[in-house]
Amino acid sequence: MKQTTSTFTACTFAILLASLLLFSQSTQAEESSGCDDVAESCIETGKWNFAVSIGGGLRSNPLVDSDNIPLVLLPEFSYYSDNFFIENLDLGYTLFDSAEMSFNLIATPSYDSVFFNRWDPGNLLVNLTSSLNVNQSLADQTSQQPQDLITEINPSELSDRKFSYLAGVEYSKEYHNSLLQLSLLTDITNTHSGNEIRAAYAYSFSKNVKATFGFTWKDSKLTDYYYGVAPEEIIDDRGAYDASSSFNPFIRITFDEQSKSDSDWRFSFEYQKLDSQISNSPIVNDNYVITFYAGKRFKL
Amino acid sequence: MGMRKVVKFFLIILSISMMGELYAQNDKIAEYGLTLSPEKCLLLNQAKECAIVVKVGWKTKINGDYCLYNNLSDLSITCWENNQQAEKEFLLSFSKDLQFELRHKKNNQVVFTATLKLYKKTSNLRRKRRNPWSFY
Numbered sequence: 001m002k003q004t005t006s007t008f009t010a011c012t013f014a015i016l017l018a019s020l021l022l023f024s025q026s027t028q029a030e031e032s033s034g035c036d037d038v039a040e041s042c043i044e045t046g047k048w049n050f051a052v053s054i055g056g057g058l059r060s061n062p063l064v065d066s067d068n069i070p071l072v073l074l075p076e077f078s079y080y081s082d083n084f085f086i087e088n089l090d091l092g093y094t095l096f097d098s099a100e101m102s103f104n105l106i107a108t109p110s111y112d113s114v115f116f117n118r119w120d121p122g123n124l125l126v127n128l129t130s131s132l133n134v135n136q137s138l139a140d141q142t143s144q145q146p147q148d149l150i151t152e153i154n155p156s157e158l159s160d161r162k163f164s165y166l167a168g169v170e171y172s173k174e175y176h177n178s179l180l181q182l183s184l185l186t187d188i189t190n191t192h193s194g195n196e197i198r199a200a201y202a203y204s205f206s207k208n209v210k211a212t213f214g215f216t217w218k219d220s221k222l223t224d225y226y227y228g229v230a231p232e233e234i235i236d237d238r239g240a241y242d243a244s245s246s247f248n249p250f251i252r253i254t255f256d257e258q259s260k261s262d263s264d265w266r267f268s269f270e271y272q273k274l275d276s277q278i279s280n281s282p283i284v285n286d287n288y289v290i291t292f293y294a295g296k297r298f299k300l
Numbered sequence: 301m302g303m304r305k306v307v308k309f310f311l312i313i314l315s316i317s318m319m320g321e322l323y324a325q326n327d328k329i330a331e332y333g334l335t336l337s338p339e340k341c342l343l344l345n346q347a348k349e350c351a352i353v354v355k356v357g358w359k360t361k362i363n364g365d366y367c368l369y370n371n372l373s374d375l376s377i378t379c380w381e382n383n384q385q386a387e388k389e390f391l392l393s394f395s396k397d398l399q400f401e402l403r404h405k406k407n408n409q410v411v412f413t414a415t416l417k418l419y420k421k422t423s424n425l426r427r428k429r430r431n432p433w434s435f436y
Contacts, residue, residue: 045424085429097427104429172430181432200432212432259331 043080051076053266055295062274062286071293092170104170106183110196112218112226113163161226164191177204181214187222194222207258215249227281241282246275262299268292334358334402334412341394343420349395350418358402358412359385365405370398379405394418 043049057071079086083094089109096103166185173180183198200214220243229241252270259265272289279287335357341350356368363384367376372394380386392398398416403409419425 041428042425043428044419045426080426080428082424082426087429087431087434090429090431092429094426094429102427102430174430179430179432181430198433202432214432 043078045080045082047079049076049078050300051297052300053293053295053297055266055293057268057291057293057295059291060286060289062279062284062289064283064285071291074293074295076297100174102170102172104172105167106170106185107165107167107188108183108185110164110166110187110191110194110222112222113161162189162191164189166196178202192221192225194225195219196222208256210254210256211252212254213249213251215247218246218248220244223275223277227278227284229282239282241280243277243281246277248275248278249273263296265294265296267294332359332361332412334400334414336400336414336416338416339414340417340419342425343418349393351391351393353389353391354416355387355389356400357385357387360402360411366411367403367405369401369403372398376403381405392416 053074053076055072055074059069059071061068076088077086078088085092085094091107093105094102095105165188167188168183168185170181170183179200179202181198181200181202183196185196185198187194196219197217198214199217200212202210202212204210223246224243227241227246228243229239231240234240250270250272252268254269255265255267257264257266269292270290272291274284274287274289276287278284337355337357338352341352343350358366358368360366361384363382365379365381366383367379369376370392377390378388394416395418397418400414400416401410402412404411
């Protein structure tokens with residue numbers, strides 16, 4: 001497994017280096033083209049953009065003794081320069097961009113960290129592919145259903161799983177009404193030294209309705225850091241748990257009113273299946289995460 | 301309400317919204333308001349003003365007499381009598397954002413507004429990041 005991980009990291013850096021050499025020359029020219037038609041897919045550079053969605057929704061929480069996460073106010077912000085961009089918690093640098101494809105260097109949180117903190121940024125700047133959340137207040141814990149003390153462990157009994165940032169490359173290919181995106185990411189915060197692959201395919205049925213399916217693959221280091229239980233964390237008879245790599249597919253359907261005004265209605269529903277390496281963990285109860293939200297988005 | 305019930309309820313709402321959208325697409329102007337097409341104009345390097353054909357559409361809840369104005373003049377561009385919706389094309393030249401207003405002919409009360417944005421050479425545009433992971 002160690003060899004697989006180091007091969008993955010080596011591949012990621014090889015792609016990074018190759019892409020820098022290949023695309024850095026042509027970036028500027030390619031980037032400015034394609035936006036002369038002031039299409040909706042284009043954005044003004046050098047300007048901060050803010051929006052907030054007000055509505056209602058929920059993310060199910062598969063963890064032992066954890067509340068579902070209510071989604072009510074969802075803020076958003078972004079900033080674009082010629083090559084650099086910020087989109088909520090994601091930072092990126094565009095190496096190549098054309099009407100059909102783009103190639104970015106990207107830094108993005110590993111959303112698994114929201115597991116340990118209700119007020120983690122990932123719980124406020126919601127990315128629907130974020131994974132697990134827990135509310136750890138004592139009051140909440142005592143109000144939960146009785147815990148199976150033989151096979152289950154409350155996450156609050158374990159040491160902190162820290163917030164981590166992943167970085168790598170992101171390749172997107174557009175074709176008619178569909179978009180394919182692949183990201184190869186590795187830990188840059190030295191939190192778990194893990195790697196993640198994200199793949200998604202989005203198909204637009206109309207200008208309002210879109211279906212997306214894909215997966216996240218987390219290597220054993222990343223999966224085990226968040227969902228494993230180390231022997232030294234256990235103080236009673238419950239067993240330690242060693243998680244290997246995990247493959248987590250998802251499907252999402254979204255509706256966007258695309259109103260001409262500065263506000264529009266949006267709905268989204270996502271089902272994510274958790275790999276058995278995660279769902280078999282003593283800190284996890286369910287093998288899925290369901291997220292849905294309906295609300296009105298206002299540009300500020 | 302259990303999780304399953306909440307999810308079921310949400311899916312029903314989602315389905316109804318989508319069906320509503322399919323019906324709405326059959327209408328010429330789907331929603332009440334004032335719409336412009338295009339909504340933006342890009343001022344190219346040498347040009348000092350945009351000269352484009354703009355399609356203006358509107359739809360109101362109540363049948364009536366309405367007039368269209370913009371911020372270039374105090375006079376109305378055109379008026380419609382005894383109407384609830386209309387669409388018309390105009391050839392326009394402008395050097396700043398163009399604000400449109402649909403007003404009641406009788407009392408000059410503003411019903412809807414819409415802005416045709418002008419992007420000058422100094423405000424660069426680029427393509428947004430393609431992001432299938434984003435909420436929207």
